Amino acid sequence: MRIPRMMAVLIVALALPAPARAGQVEVTSSTQYLRFADFLSDTTDQHELAQYLRLNATFGEKGNIRVQGYGRITGQLTEANETSNQLGEHLYGRLYYLSVDVRDLVPGLLDLKAGRSFVGHGTLPAIVDGAQVALHGFGPAGLGATAFAGRRVFLDNKSELPFDDDWLMGASASYDLALRSRAEVGWAREYRAGALSREAVALDLTTTPTSMVSLVGRAQWDLVSSRASELLLGVKVAPIQGLVLRGEVFQSAPIFDRDSFYRYFDVEQYLQGLVGVEYRWGPPLRLYASYARERFDADQSADVIQGGFALRPLADLLLDVSYEHRSGFAGKLGGIRGRLAYVVSRATLSGGVDYDDFRRQDSRDGTAKKYWASVNVDISKAFAVVVRAERNETFLFDHNYQGYALLDVHL
Amino acid sequence: MSSLRKIFIAVAALAAVAWAPPARAEDHRQYADTKPEDCTECHRGSGVMENHGVAFQSDHRLAARRTPNNCGDCHLESWCSDCHHGGNLDRRPSSSLSRRGEAMPSSHAADAVSTHAIKAAQDARSCARCHDSGRFCSDCHAKQIDRNRGGMTIKPHAPTFLGGLPDPTWVAFHRGEARRNLASCQACHPSKSDCSNFACHPSLGGR
Numbered sequence: 001m002r003i004p005r006m007m008a009v010l011i012v013a014l015a016l017p018a019p020a021r022a023g024q025v026e027v028t029s030s031t032q033y034l035r036f037a038d039f040l041s042d043t044t045d046q047h048e049l050a051q052y053l054r055l056n057a058t059f060g061e062k063g064n065i066r067v068q069g070y071g072r073i074t075g076q077l078t079e080a081n082e083t084s085n086q087l088g089e090h091l092y093g094r095l096y097y098l099s100v101d102v103r104d105l106v107p108g109l110l111d112l113k114a115g116r117s118f119v120g121h122g123t124l125p126a127i128v129d130g131a132q133v134a135l136h137g138f139g140p141a142g143l144g145a146t147a148f149a150g151r152r153v154f155l156d157n158k159s160e161l162p163f164d165d166d167w168l169m170g171a172s173a174s175y176d177l178a179l180r181s182r183a184e185v186g187w188a189r190e191y192r193a194g195a196l197s198r199e200a201v202a203l204d205l206t207t208t209p210t211s212m213v214s215l216v217g218r219a220q221w222d223l224v225s226s227r228a229s230e231l232l233l234g235v236k237v238a239p240i241q242g243l244v245l246r247g248e249v250f251q252s253a254p255i256f257d258r259d260s261f262y263r264y265f266d267v268e269q270y271l272q273g274l275v276g277v278e279y280r281w282g283p284p285l286r287l288y289a290s291y292a293r294e295r296f297d298a299d300q301s302a303d304v305i306q307g308g309f310a311l312r313p314l315a316d317l318l319l320d321v322s323y324e325h326r327s328g329f330a331g332k333l334g335g336i337r338g339r340l341a342y343v344v345s346r347a348t349l350s351g352g353v354d355y356d357d358f359r360r361q362d363s364r365d366g367t368a369k370k371y372w373a374s375v376n377v378d379i380s381k382a383f384a385v386v387v388r389a390e391r392n393e394t395f396l397f398d399h400n401y402q403g404y405a406l407l408d409v410h411l
Numbered sequence: 412m413s414s415l416r417k418i419f420i421a422v423a424a425l426a427a428v429a430w431a432p433p434a435r436a437e438d439h440r441q442y443a444d445t446k447p448e449d450c451t452e453c454h455r456g457s458g459v460m461e462n463h464g465v466a467f468q469s470d471h472r473l474a475a476r477r478t479p480n481n482c483g484d485c486h487l488e489s490w491c492s493d494c495h496h497g498g499n500l501d502r503r504p505s506s507s508l509s510r511r512g513e514a515m516p517s518s519h520a521a522d523a524v525s526t527h528a529i530k531a532a533q534d535a536r537s538c539a540r541c542h543d544s545g546r547f548c549s550d551c552h553a554k555q556i557d558r559n560r561g562g563m564t565i566k567p568h569a570p571t572f573l574g575g576l577p578d579p580t581w582v583a584f585h586r587g588e589a590r591r592n593l594a595s596c597q598a599c600h601p602s603k604s605d606c607s608n609f610a611c612h613p614s615l616g617g618r
Contacts, residue, residue: 030500036508039524040554048512052500054489070489072498074512081554082511096492118491121478125540134479146478154543155496157511161546172478184477204476216473230536232473244464252536254594257545261603261617267593270534278464283446288465294533297590304533308465324520329591330532335520339505350504354521360528362566368522374504390507394522402508404499 023059025411028052032406039396040081047077064103071095074158085159092158097127108137119148121172123202123220124188127153128168142176152190167191181207197257199223202230212238224258228269242280246290249273268297276306286310294328302328316343331360348376369393384408439484468518472540495541528565532592539594548598556599570611577611 030052038046052072059065076090087093099115111134118127130150136143149169154161170188177183183205190198202220213235220230234248250272256263276290289307296302308322320339326332335356342349354370372390379385389403442450450463462474475482475491493501497513506514510524518537520526531538542548555563568588571578589596600606602618 028500032499034499034508034512036510036512038510040510040551040558046510046512050499050512052498054487054500056487068488070487070492070498070500080511081558094496096496096498097488118488120472120475120480125476136479144478154546156543156547157550158513174478182477186476204473206473218473234470246466250534252534254536254592256597259618260545260597261606261612261615262593262597264612264615264617265589265593268590272534276466278466280464286465290466296532296592297587300591302532326529326533331529333520333526333529337505337520341504348504352505356521356526358522358526358529360525360564363528364525364564366522366525368520368525370507370521372505372507376504386502388504392507392521395525396522404508406499408500 023057023063023065025057026055027411028054029409029411030406031409032404034402034404036402037392037397037400038080041079042081043078044397044400045078046080048074049077050074062104066101066103067099068101069095069098071098076158082157084157085162087159094155094159096155110135116153119150119168119170121146121148121170121184121186123170123172123186123200124168124190124198126168126190127155129153130168140175143174144176145171145173147171165191165193166197177207179207179209181205181209192257192259195259196224197259198255199258200229200255222253222255225255225263227253229253229255242282244278246276246278247274271295284312296329300329302326302330317341329361331358333358346378348374350374350376364395366395367393368395382410384410439481443485528595531595545597545601549601552599 030050032050032052034048034050036046036048037044050072051074053070055067055069057067059067072094073087074092074094076092084092095116097115097117099113099117101111101113103111105112113132113134114130116127116129117132119125119132128148128150130148132146132148135145147170150167151163152166152168154164154166168188168190170186172184172186174182174184183203186202186204188198188200189196200220200222202218205217206215208214215236216232216234218230218232219228221227222229229252231251232248234246234250236244236246238244251269253269254262254267272292272294274290274292276288278286278288280286287309290305292304292306294302294304304324304326306322306324308320310318310320312318318339318341320341322337323335325334333356335354335358337352337354339350339352351373352371354368356368357366358368359365370390370392372388374386374388376384376386385405385407387403387405389401391399391401393399462470474480487501489498490501492498493514494516497509497511497515499506499514502514503517505517507519507521507523509515509519515523518530520530552563566588568585570585571581573579603612603615606612
């Protein structure tokens with residue numbers, strides 16, 4: 001279905017009189033003016049108006065029918081060097097999702113979701129226009145299965161890309177086990193322009209035998225190139241209240257479409273080992289730190305150190321500071337980010353600074369700075385006004401400004 | 412033993428430990444307005460590990476892949492769309508706007524245009540979770556090449572020749588770069604014709 005038609009369906013759904021909707025209906029509207037900088041357009045300072053609409057409605061005696069929709073229309077007020085799929089002159093539309101979800105369509109056995117929706121299972125996550133079914137309550141307790149099929153949707157550049165005869169289908173089966181353990185097997189296949197483009201299978205395993213230990217494993221196999229595309233093994237240990245230690249080994253390989261020239265190259269895999277610690281002392285304090293070692297081909301590697309804290313000295317005051325340092329293959333990056341938020345009556349005042357020093361391998365380097373401030377005023381339960389401003393100092397601009405002003409309405 | 416095999420064995424061992432009857436996630440809809448830090452009030456000693464911590468930004472994809480999962484008990488789908496696809500309804504105050512006016516998640520540092528070359532090397536697959544790598548990268552890179560090729564300021568890598576044949580030093584460099592991060596090549600050279608112009612890789616299939 002094309003975007004204008006789907007947007008029309010969303011608008012009609014919102015316009016239905018309340019008695020026809022019954023159940024619980026939530027509608028959110030956000031009208032926004034945005035200003036931003038586009039270094040690839042002749043007019044660097046870009047201005048835009050955007051209208052968002054979101055619908056969330058539940059029906060049925062048990063609230064088992066849910067209709068969800070989310071979309072936006074943007075109007076570009078300035079010229080940009082883009083060739084997007086337009087609804088009209090400088091007018092772009094994007095429908096994120098619009099679906100009906102029926103739990104227990106066949107009581108105790110089958111759930112159905114139809115329309116446009118994000119599908120996260122089945123190994124190739126994507127947005128599709130299609131249908132998903134979930135089976136449960138059959139066979140041994142804890143056994144479940146899902147299947148989906150539909151037209152793949154690519155959201156890009158304010159709109160969505162024209163349909164390229166791209167189809168996606170998949171299935172998964174899961175089994176809940178003892179010791180809060182679970183196994184799930186997934187499969188997905190994608191066709192582009194009528195030909196097989198991607199196909200993969202995956203196995204996910206998780207177990208939390210006690211509240212102190214959790215293990216996760218994931219393996220994904222790319223059937224097109226006949227190789228492992230993703231392997232993950234992770235462990236989390238919580239020896240005392242509030243303290244979590246984690247370790248992780250992750251390996252991945254780039255995946256290309258079946259018709260791509262790149263898939264013929266037997267490239268090395270990326271390998272990452274990570275250890276981290278997080279400590280939470282009630283709401284007032286959270287501390288964390290991690291170290292990751294990344295390994296690339298030909299003895300190239302990189303080290304990444306991250307750390308930070310979130311401090312809430314008063315119930316209405318939050319200070320969040322994070323630090324990241326990476327050095328090795330591809331370049332060096334060191335950055336610190338700080339954020340302060342304070343709630344005064346109906347207003348939330350926020351502000352922050354980002355400071356990133358970067359040195360790309362054999363190319364550009366510099367120091368990027370970002371300063372921002374935001375005010376969010378909840379005028380009433382139904383209305384909120386937000387104003388945000390940001391100043392950037394980057395490699396491309398000595399300085400530029402961006403931000404937005406908006407009105408949210410919750411019905 | 413290769414690291415690949417070690418990880419497969421570890422995953423299989425995990426499967427063996429876990430194999431036995433069930434336990435299911437509870438419906439959390441009634442707790443939708445609860446702050447994550449208050450979850451421990453119920454979960455302490457319940458056998459469920461704390462989540463929604465700092466690492467959850469990278470870990471949440473594993474939870475979201477589960478079917479069924481209980482993400483929807485507290486979050487609408489727009490919570491996902493706004494981070495993954497540039498929406499600005501469930502916004503984070505610290506999020507900047509991209510050059511196209513789309514809200515960007517916090518994984519995009521200040522001057523994301525300059526730093527993305529470093530960040531993308533870490534795990535290019537994480538970029539592909541929101542961006543279709545074949546189109547998103549080449550669209551912007553092609554525009555920049557058309558507009559100002561020199562402004563790309565990337566490592567010089569045009570082929571050099573000795574006596575009409577590719578310079579062996581350049582060949583070794585080219586091979587090494589491609590093996591370390593082949594996906595980045597695709598950003599500017601999306602199709603085979605970019606490489607076969609000078610008769611390299613003549614026998615390989617694909618477009």
